[in-house]
Amino acid sequence: MSAHDYVIVGAGSAGCVLANRLSEDPTCRVLLIEAGGKDRSPNIKIPAAFPNQFHTKLDWDYSTDPEPFVDQRRMYVPRGKSLGGSSSMNAMLYVRGRPLDYELWQAQGAPGWGWDDVLPYFMKSENNARGASEFHGAGGPVEVAEQRSPRRICRDILEACVAAGIPRAVDYNGPEQDGVAPFQVFQKNGQRWSTADAYLRPAMRRGNLEVVTGALVQNLELDGDRVTGVRYARGKRTEIARADREVVLCAGALGSPQLLMLSGIGHPDELRAAGVQPRHELPGVGRNLQDHPFITALYEVSDTDTLYQADKPKHLLEWGLRRSGKLTSTVAEVNAFVRTRPGLPAADIQFHMGAAYFDDHGAEEFDGHAIVLGPVLVSPKARGQVWLNSGDPADKVRLVTNSLSEPEDMQSMVAGLRLAREIAASDPLRSKIVREIKPGPDATEDADLEADIRQRLMLLYHPCGTCRMSDSEELAVVDSQLRVHGLQGLRVADASIMPIVPGGNTNAPTIMIAEKAADLIREHAPVPAG
Ligand SMILES: Cc1cc2nc3c(=O)[nH]c(=O)nc-3n(C[C@H](O)[C@H](O)[C@H](O)COP(=O)(O)OP(=O)(O)OC[C@H]3O[C@@H](n4cnc5c(N)ncnc54)[C@H](O)[C@@H]3O)c2cc1C
CATH class of the missing domain: 3.50.50.60 (FAD/NAD(P)-binding domain)
Structure with a gap:
């Protein structure tokens, strides 16, 4: 003892x-x-x-246990x-x-x-690359950095969002969250900065x-x-x-x-x-x-500055020598908070967008250059549960999220996929798109998109x-x-x-x-x- x-x-x-x-x-x-x-x-x-x-x-x-509202699929929770x-x-x-x-x-x-109570704690923890301000801290233990080597096509994604009507966000971590901006990241000199x-x-x-x-x-x-x-x-x-x-x-x-x-x-x-x-x-x-459910809209692109084959020796060498290049990417590089219908008190969808093919948590491979425009449901109404499987501490718990149990949640996800298509069809991204891989051009009706969402929905690890x-x-x-x-x-x-x-x-x-x-x-x- x-x-x-x-x-x-x-x-x-x-x-x-x-x-x-x-x-x-x-x-x-x-x-x-x-x-x-x-x-x-x-x-x-x-x-x-x-x-x-x-x-x-x-x-x-x-x-998870088989999820009742997503085709009885078990969803992965790392x-x-x-x-x-x-x-x-x-x-x-x-x-x-x-x-x-x-x-x-x-x-x-x-x-x-x-908010007024918790803001000082966000600020206390932070050493933000943008320096101290009314909303950010400097000198705290947590390194909050700008992306070190962002992908070129991510600038096009950001501009396409603006062309599709999403405003630029000045600071999505400040009082006004809505809009599109590059993510800030938990990194120091191109390397993860964990707690x-x-x-x-x-x-x-x-x-x-x-x-x-x-x-x-x-x-x-x-x-x-x-x-x-x-x-x-x-x-x-x-x-x-x-x-x-x-x-x-x-x-x-x-x-x-x-x-x-x-x-x-x-x-x-x-x-x-x-x-x-x-x-x-x-x-x-x-x-x-x-948890936050998410779906990905995936496009093949002509731009070659993506994470395709980012594990090649030359990229490893660049990261090893300079802590720069593709391997500093957090996969999602561009963030956008959007309201998909009028009357909402805040954004219902958060886009995670980047220069990679990301489906089935990265397990599914695609032989070519691709981008991902991923709508995430911000305020899911579904509530789930965790139970003991047994009294053995080494046994994993059982869990279910009931994701998409509420029709409004599905409505936002469908609207998110439709907005992804608008972004892909906007300049300057439009000219780089070769084809929509998923959900795919045949999915045109709401029912098609709903079926695709049920088949491929993932949980965003939250x-x-x-x-x-x-x-x-x-x-x-x-x-x-x-x-x-x-x-x-x-x-x-x-x-x-x-x-x-x-x-x-x-x-x-x-x-x-x-x-x-x-x-x-x-x-x-x-x-x-x-
Ligand atoms: C793949 C992935 C991607 C994510 N991406 C982001 C992101 O980009 N941005 C973001 O803000 N959030 C992200 N998150 C979510 C975020 O990391 C979590 O919400 C946060 O880390 C939760 O912190 P926690 O302290 O509650 O739990 P954890 O950080 O999970 O800590 C729990 C700890 O307890 C230990 N533990 C558990 N049971 C026992 C036991 N019986 N005995 C001893 N030790 C035990 C575990 O090993 C673990 O170290 C992501 C999470 C994952 C998994």
Whole structure:
């Protein structure tokens, strides 16, 4: 048994932030436990190589149950499993979501999480290449860069968006999100900048932070309603780490609810069905699962400056010597937030656009030069769930997203594909298009596009919401201080606490959550037990 003040479970986007911030106090002993290993793989460091991590030991490699509204297909859900977690696997796109998202969080029982409250945490974390301003920070640990070597055709995509009526966005991370702009990226000098780079490595020099890798946390240790530590397996050994102050779960939107349920915290009937003895009734655990569904419109192009054969030795050499060239690409290079019909309070579609063929998560190959114009549904109405498959901690959870359960969601996706066609038909992109590969010229009616969407829909790697935060909602799991309802000594601080998925990618919001969690924990640091 080891004893620490704080035990943090999961060294992902959130866990690395907390490990750093909580160990800033030299009198605090902090333990960070991670199931994955070190983050040395070139497929982590080289930006364009991130899909090479899929289905490897760097990936938890989840799939949904057959999804009822997308032809009963199982949908792939990759999750990072190394230091940095999903921030070591993700596509590095820096997007915060819109002020409205955080106002909705606050309105649903999370005081202190409105836009004015969270903006300082986005800014604190950031070292933005554009420098400090009313909306951006400089000098923070997270490097936010402009793309180092963008593809030529991506300029044409951007101009075509403008020609198709989408305004240029000055700063999609500022007060006005709508419009088209190049993505800003989590990179430093053309290399991925994960939260392990930003927060963990600098903190590992401190004597009061211990990091254990290759260790699967199996459950929480409880004494009545107080969480006293965690049990974890490392190789053949099982150990208990005692937390004199708190355990902080940062195991992500699938891992955190799994650990609560494995510890008997959840819906009693569902726990019993998985063979787990209920200890604390909290029926919201695992509910409210959300993710962003997306579809890709794919075009063959005459321009040769694409990511086709980007893994050739000359490109590897360029990246190796200068950290420049095609391999610095995040695949999606151009972002656009658009409203596809009047009367919407904010964009319903976010386009991810780039110079690559991207279908089936990059697994499907195309022998030639191509671009992708990918509409993503920003505010899905569907809600899904995560359950235990069994009481075995090594067993993957079951999940379903119910994507496209709501007709309005499908309506936006169809409109997104139609808008993709308008962009492709606009100058200066039009002259570079050889042909539409998918959905393909035969898909002309709404019914054709809907069928194509059901067949090819993917999830954009943003699962969240499964330990929902609220002081008042019935199915809340944590309160607005991120404390698990009804228990002492336990918080959750990661993407699982998001009440509603933000309108944008989820890494920056997760870092913001962890930055704020660190302040909440330090302000209310309980007296050590015993
Ligand atoms: C392929 C991909 C592309 C993405 N692209 C983008 C993007 O471009 N921009 C963006 O903003 N967002 C992106 N995201 C989403 C973003 O990275 C995530 O929302 C964010 O990383 C979630 O952070 P987290 O801390 O909640 O979870 P994670 O970062 O997943 O961290 C959870 C950690 O807990 C560990 N863990 C889990 N269970 C246990 C256990 N039982 N014991 C010990 N350790 C455990 C995991 O190994 C992991 O390290 C992408 C994600 C993926 C996977």
